[in-house]
Amino acid sequence: MSNQVGASQVNDQGHLLIGGVDTVDLAKSYGTPLIAYDTANIRQQIRGFKKIFDSAGVNYQISYASKAFATVAMYQLINQENINCDVVSAGELYTAMKAGFPMNKVSFHGNNKSVDELALALDQRIGCIIIDNFHELHLLDQLTTARKQHINVMLRVTPGISAHTHEYVMTGQEDSKFGFDIKSGQADSAIKQVLSAEYLDPIGAHCHIGSQIFATEGFIMAAQKMMDLILKWRNEYNFDAPVVNLGGGFGIRYTDDETPLHPEEFSQAILEEMKKIASKNQINLPEIWIEPGRSIVGNAGTSLYTIGSHKEIPGVRKYVAVDGGMGDNIRPALYQAKYETVLANKINAPVTQTVSIAGKYCESGDMLAWNQELPDTHSGDILAVLDTGAYGYSMASNYNRNPRPAVVFCENGKSQLVVKREQLEDLTRLDVPLNN
């Protein structure tokens, strides 16, 4: 059994518990594939990020990067925990609206926001638009001028930091599609344009160096670059940026050999560095924003599947196939992401085999996990893939016309369905038959 499952997560029948709920019961009640969240874990992560800033009494915002997992119930939970969120599309913004999330606590990211998306953000009077490029700056200037409507804006800049992570999720390096480049002076031209735009109210600068980052060094370097930038803006353009947003990217443990930092450690490192630079330059500490996504929901989610077929190639490999796969978790296929699995209905049974977990999609690359040490497996057993809470459901697809799974929240021994399982009729809902 994986070290990631503690004794408190197993009941007398040897079944895995999530938020105190028996996963075998969850599979029976809601069917599989099913993504089950331990919502106490989500709350604990959020409170961990807040703790250090709260005890230091500084101004800060935790803005949940909702691309990691965005559903109505999730925005409601985030609101219960009284933090902000960021969205990257009209779809995420709409979901937050449906959840009754306070629009003044939303910021909007994206490297190619459409006119309609910007207009929706303005209609909703959201808290802040994080401008990514000159095209967007121009569009937003035109829109706000036509409406005579002010909006808070931040500039997303690329600080030129290459964080050690998968190249597809690196974003802070110079050669990136995101943000205004600092080195070549784009960030400076952009702030000048914002300062001369009547209805754009600049509140600061944003950067995001990448995702699944394990060390604090990258964030410390980012803090230095961002503070250098706002000091330059202060000296050259007389603009005192009230906010420095250092983005998200805080790494989590997916496998036993990974040892990520706790939210408190990331908050502490960022706060200390920002304070040090502010005091060295004798300026007030700006409000610090961070945007964790994965680290808020990643470890809280578990995907439950029912085992179906087995295939053993003697001397080569044994495949165990489950009733989901790349449609509900594309990460192994896309990033070679690694996960650990347990047999949820026989968690204490002795390990007898090394198997690889195959999905049901028509792709050889549709594998969920390789070389897993598991007890004997039979069709009908429930397999749990651990730590799938971030970028699993939010990147789900209907490939092969498989319906997307249901999602439940579990806390204090109770479960609540928060996303229904897609039905076959949902798959053709948008199809238009030929008319001749």
Ligand SMILES: Cc1ncc(COP(=O)(O)O)c(C=O)c1O
């Ligand atoms: C601008 C921005 N902020 C925050 C995040 C959240 O990142 P993570 O889920 O790694 O914390 C991302 C995604 O990488 C992002 O692009």
Ligand SMILES: N[C@@H](CCCC[NH3+])C(=O)O
């Ligand atoms: N989708 C990625 C993270 C990308 C973050 C978006 N900027 C993942 O699953 O790891």
